[in-house]
Amino acid sequence: MARWWTEYALARDPRLDTRVSDLEDRAAEADDTAEAHALLEQAAHLRREAGHTEPGQ
Template identity: 60%
Template sequence: MTAHAAEPTPVVPPMPERNPKALRAAIAQHAPQLLPNFDEHWKWAVADAYDISTVPAFMARWWGEFAIARDPKLDAHMANLHHRAAESTDIAEAKALLEEASHIRHEVQRLEPGQ
């Protein structure tokens, strides 16, 4: 009988430095599917607006998006929560599923660079 090697667990990349340039580079490398929306949002919210006061809100949103997308298991779990909530006919169940997703989004905001 031949032993099969276990599927390697994907390594979750660390969070980058907390600035737009480092976050964009991390997205480009580890979650490139997010890059078009990141760039479009940057152009609309910061560059074309000539308003750097929007950078903290921009960073908060994309910090969380990357934190979830960089981890395939967490990304799949979030997608599952949203799918199940959308399909649920029980309002209490849908609310609980969305509250769990919201809790995860709040938790990933606490991640620090390197985590």
């Protein structure tokens, strides 16, 4: 259920969804492992924050 809620929260905020997707895409294309890791950490942080959003926020 938590995973579903996170995806739903992202879908409700197109700008946030775009930002997370962009970070993940940039990580996939990064030549530097440390850079890719940092980008994925940022995306994961945003996903966690979205998952903590209460209904109606």
